[in-house]
Amino acid sequence: MKTLYVKFIVITIGMMFISFLLAFVISNTYYQQKLKPYNDNKNTKVALDIAAFAESHPTISLTEYLDSITKVGYQICLVDTNGNRTFFGEPFRNKSLSISTQQDVINGHIFHGILQFPQGKFVTGFFANELNNTIGVPLKYNGETFALFIRPDIKFLFNEMHILFAWILGIAITLTIIMVVINTKYLVKPISNLTKATKSLANGNFNVELDVTRHDEIGELSHSFLRMARKLEQMDDMRKEFISNISHDIQSPLSNIKGYSSLLETDSISKEERSQYVSIINSEIKRLSTLTKQLLLLASLDRNEDIMKKKTFNLGLQLKKLVQNYQWAVSDKEIMLSYSLPDIEIIGDPSLLNTVWDNLLSNAIKYNKQNGSIEISIDKKEETVIVTFEDTGIGMNDPELERIFERFYRADKARTRTIEGTGLGLSIVKTIIDLHSGRINVRSNQNEGTTFIVELPIR
Ligand code: ADP
Secondary structure: OOOHHHHHHHHHHHHHHHHHHHHHHHHHHHHHHHHHHHHHHHHHHHHHHHHHHHHHOOOOOHHHHHHHHHHOOEEEEEEOOOOOEEEEOOOOOEOOOOHHHHHHHHOOOOEEHHHHOOOOOOOHHHHOOEOOOOEEEEEEEOOEEEEEEEEEOHHHHOOHHHHHHHHHHHHHHHHHHHHHHHHHHHHHHHHHHHHHHHHHHHOOOOOOOOOOOOOOHHHHHHHHHHHHHHHHHHHHHHHHHHHHHHHHHHHHHHHHHHHHHHHHOOOOOOHHHHHHHHHHHHHHHHHHHHHHHHHHHHHHHHOOHHHOOOEEEEHHHHHHHHHHHOHHHHHHOOOEEEEEOOOOEEEEOHHHHHHHHHHHHHHHHHOOOOOOEEEEEEEEEOOEEEEEEEEOOOOOOHHHHHHOOOOOOOOOHHHHOOOOOOOOHHHHHHHHHHHOOOEEEEEEEOOOEEEEEEEEEOO
16 A cells, blocks of 8 residues: 555445445344344244134135245245145255154154344345245144245345345445545545655755645645745845855955955055055955954854753943943044943843843944934833933945845945944844844934833843
8 A cells, every 4th residue: 555545545445345344244133133023923923824714714715825825935845744845935055954844844843944044244044945944833734734834035024125126235335435436535635745745845846836726735835835945045045145245245245355365465655554454454354354253153053942041140230341342432423422331130141141231232333423322221111221322323224224234235335334343233132132022113314313122021
């Protein structure tokens, strides 16, 4: 049984067969327990009536009378005192019957052959065309005693109605088998289609077509499969874009470094030019180093859980230390930095969360205007802590806002061209906050400023 299709058909037909078998066994038991005694009783009465009629009408011909009885559906055997047997009607298939039985009946006993007929597994006892399977009664005719053995003629039982029922049963079974074969195909075909689609997906072809009009479990499965295929396609696109972005972001500083280092080799350049080139090379190296660090961090964040080393720490204190580290950059741009950082203890990974605040604060400085301002605050709200970074920088428009958490996304190149960055910072921020089961929201107005609001569970 290789395919589901064959399995299904074999199992269904097997089940039908078992049901028939069970029904047969049950009806046989019913026949043995109830119908057999009833049948025996009924035929004994008929036999006694025949014998009584023959006895009370000595003038009629016994042979003709018995012959006429066979016409209404009986098989008859008449035995005289000498053991001579005369048969009337359809012949018996098996004519064996013990002499003692025949003698017993002549002596006045009734023979209940139908009741005593050995139990078969099936209802065959009813159909057995044997002399043993008869009712025997004594028959007195013109002073002579006979033994009369009768049983119903099975051929008579199979009348038009029975043939009709047999046809109905036969047609029903054939039609059921045909329908099982067709219906199974209808059921199994979508699964074969799904298998084909899976194979094509495995070969990198995401453009799979499936019938999703069905409203059953298979329709649902096809739906989910298509959703998965679209998601995989998106992820594949993202992966390709990611690789091309990384290649570009690594390639451009490398070619700058290559270009400026060959310039350094020329003798004709002035001292000022030399130091300018060295500083460009240094800043490109710094950019490459930041990029690789961020990529490594993202890769380990993507690999999940284990990277988190949670413990209780003072969030206010952590932010104050960070602010101190950025003092020089703040004063360099003459930014007014104010904060309200009360001591609040939370449970989280201090190192990863420091990366979050570092990114948000460095962005607030980077994308701020000369003489702008930054405000950092912590608020406790029930079981969460809310950290806000508000700046009066260049801000962003709505379409830009929607994309800032994407990897490598940098808003409006014209405005941020001169500002260093990789476009990875905020995607790292978002991933770390997600890992802490927190939330991040942004409000921004172009040329007015931006506010990042981070909400974290305290424990
Ligand atoms: P980048 O390395 O470019 O700073 P980020 O992922 O940190 O990368 O930020 C993505 C983009 O979001 C930035 O390029 C910038 O355009 C925009 N952005 C982030 N923070 C701010 C901010 N405080 N004010 C204005 N724009 C911002």
